[in-house]
Amino acid sequence: MGGMALAVELDQVTVDQSLRVEEMDAASWDAQAHLFDDVCQEQLDVFASERWPAMQLDRLNFYAGDRLVAGCLVMHRTAPMGLGGLAVCKWGPILLDNSLPSALADYQAVVDWLKHEYAVKRRLMLSILPRAVPVEPNPAFEYLRESGFKKGAGLPFPNRYFVNVDLSDDEMRASFNQKWRKHLRNSEKNEMRFEHVGPDKMSEFNALYEEMTARKQFPDYSAYDSLNHLMDNIDPSIRPEIFMVYHEQEAVAGAIVFVGGDTAVYLYGATNDKALPMQAGYFMHWEIMRWLGTQPRVKWYDLGGTDGFLGLHQFKKGMAGKAGAITTVPPVMNYAHWFVPRLVGETLFLIRDVKANAMRWVNSFRKKGPND
Structure with a gap:
């Protein structure tokens, strides 16, 4: 079995088998984005592909039967030699209709599918940054925490x-x-x-x-x-x-x-x-x-x-x-089903955070502030 096959979590990832997933091309994804109640620029191909050009993008529609319930743009990159990698969802998944009684259950079903697809099958660390909402506690953050995601870095001023x-x-x-x-x-x-x-x-x-x-x-x-x-x-x-x-x-x-x-x-x-x-x-x-x-x-x-x-x-x-x-904007929430993807993912995030904090420290010596 060996270390490569050791699961970090002992919980079982369950997936709603009635959830149907359709992959979209870039133009079709952005053309339909206005339909979603949770749409934001971070979930648009035109923004993500320009902002993070090194990442591959998956654009996914989720259906309960014939009913479109949610979508998600996932950015991912595999590490060399198959040593895990990262899958990142910023401010998603996005729901079609937040007013439905099933809205929270729809979100949960999509998150469960993403865990199984990216963390279990593809052996990547899945990172979801929940969107800030005008209510607390944040229901997306609470479900991610309850379903085995671990807190990552948060914003210095959230x-x-x-x-x-x-x-x-x-x-x-x-x-x-x-x-x-x-x-x-x-x-x-x-x-x-x-x-x-x-x-x-x-x-x-x-x-x-x-x-x-x-x-x-x-x-x-x-x-x-x-x-x-x-x-x-x-x-x-x-x-x-x-x-x-x-x-x-x-x-x-x-x-x-x-x-x-x-x-x-x-x-x-x-x-x-x-x-x-x-x-x-x-x-x-x-x-x-x-x-x-x-x-x-x-x-x-x-x-x-x-x-x-x-x-x-x-x-x-x-x-x-x-x-x-x-x-507050919740911290990024990370889930890795396997040991090596967790190690690789956390190392990559650590390098990113060290660089970002160093730049903020340098900039702190400059004149700053929109109201100075």
Whole structure:
């Protein structure tokens, strides 16, 4: 039998035999992505293939009988000499309909299938990063923990801020904390103009973003370098929305927002040096919230995190307000059925984390902070 065949876990991986799995090509996968309540850019082929080009991608639809219930984009890579490897699912699996009574059971069935396919049959370490949601405890994280997944690395600043946009304008406004409402009222006196614009305005947003990063000199850990590829190549049904704020004829602020499923995600924001005294950020986000409130599927506006900047925490906390939520992004959850894949996978993650922490330490000596 030998060490190669020793199972790390003694639990049996059970799979729902009624679950039917269909592999999709890249174009078909992205074209249908808008159907899923849990859709996010990390689960799109056009984003993942550009962001992690060394990984192979599987795009999987899951059916209960003839009913499509979920999908999952899995990135995987095998180590040399067959010594295990990694399979990674970021912010998935994605459910078609979160409102169904069977939603949690559907998620659990898909996770069980992924364990059997990638951890048992393919001998890879399976890593799932559950998506942050506006409720705690996070049901996906709880099921992964209960089914034998082990905690991996978490974010250094895991807080995530959610605004409830499934409200009337008056209800949303009443939810903000008092100071946030005051800043919003002041911003509305500055004769700014809000516009929802098309992809032809990407160059205008890029100019704002590049001017802002050059001015503030804070470290950018985002995927901004892949944004233009995403906007140029994504299926139109799921292309992120662009919002701009103008004062007179000058662009002073802009935002890129992923609007799909039941949660919109604030991806990128940019301002020039005139935005702060006019409090353009308050005006822009308020108008984005009002626009999201007209979208029938969208219930939440995910503002992202803060990277530890106190000013951003105060801004986003005030915006989430009484009707919103502040929750945490769960840590990555790892499952390896065999010893060698666990050893290889944990070693690869350790190397990645050491490099990332070293870069953060170096950047800590630079001028940083979007509010400095």
